[in-house]
Amino acid sequence: MEGSEAVPRVGVVVFVIKENTVLLGKRRSSIGDSTFAAPGGHLEFGESWEECAARELKEETGLDIDNIEFLTVTNNILLEEAKPSHYVTIFMRTIMADPCQIPQTLEPNKCDGWDWYHWNDLPKPLFRPLETLVLSGFNPFPAPEI
Template sequence: MTQVPKIGALAVVLRDGEVLLARRRNKPDAGLWGFPGGHVEWGETALLAATRELHEETGIHAEPIDYLTNLDLLQHGEDGNVDLHYLLVGVACRYVGGTVQAADDVSDAQWFDVGKVLAKDLPMSARVPDLLQLALRSGFW
């Protein structure tokens, strides 16, 4: 059987100097803060997947603005072989409404001051500050 990477979409939502992050409940990043998101379903664009996953995980409604970047996530086992391979698509999303409420596969969701995230003052998934900085430079907000 041929293995192929899984595709995931990450919703990057900024509002009033804050960014929305979710604490993952499951592996591979259980207990870490990161952008809400998840699997892209068959026939669904990454733009739509990002906003769907955002709402499912946090209760927040947003409009997708545009793609920010792609990130490869590879995890290797003790034998050196790749055990996990995701292509994560960062999507800039404009906040529309809703109240944050953790659901689905996240244990918590909160708005954080952008400076706190950039200072790496939270236990976060790899490259969260980098993707946030890219979003801030994008000019979408």
Template sequence: MAQDRAADPRVGVGVIVIRQGMVLMGLRQGSHGSGTWALPGGHLEFGETVEACAVREVREETGLEIQHLHAGPYSNDLFEGRHYVTLFVIADAPDGEPRLMEPQKCSQWRWCRWSELPQPLFPPVDTIRTSGYAPPGAA
């Protein structure tokens, strides 16, 4: 019996980009989670490593180059009729300022303190924050 592939869980990758104790947040628009604040990231593509996805998504969305990647937490969320397992990656972006590379998907980028994230949050980000997780090196 064939399964409804649209109902299958998707794998997302969220990147906690840290600079000087701040994390990079973007205001989503035009897709699921529109009007919420999220980390850069996206869908893991077939055959892609989580790290390669993190580098690609941050570059595509912000123009920034990240380094010193390491694994963070994960979340398992049901929202807007979708099921996402989101793998978080922690990285540094020592140079440059984020640009709106995909203005149809994100209206602004902002450096924020983890303890003072803008609201409302994209559900996977809210899940890890409310779990008590705090990224190393972020205030």
């Protein structure tokens, strides 16, 4: 890797929670093509994580959200990709402002479509940052109140 490509980038991923499912789509990209991932994208200069999550989700799915919160962060070095890259991935969680909203595929050149999946029955293959998180035992759902 050379020049500006050799620097890590920051990605923000949004787990949209609906009952006991999460929203995932099949990627169409030079990085992670044909893998399943949650909505998200690159953090822009001066943008907060929450602003990035809301913007990316709206651009990709048309969904409006409430109660966005930080979950965790992963460090992902993707050397086996056609375009090797290094991403610091920030994972956020949210719910839809209107639970009756239906996600739209607003960037069909980047995603084949959105669907809801149970956390214990995710589609394969997963995009590497998501796979890393799943294999670590992470769970994006809030802990049940006692």
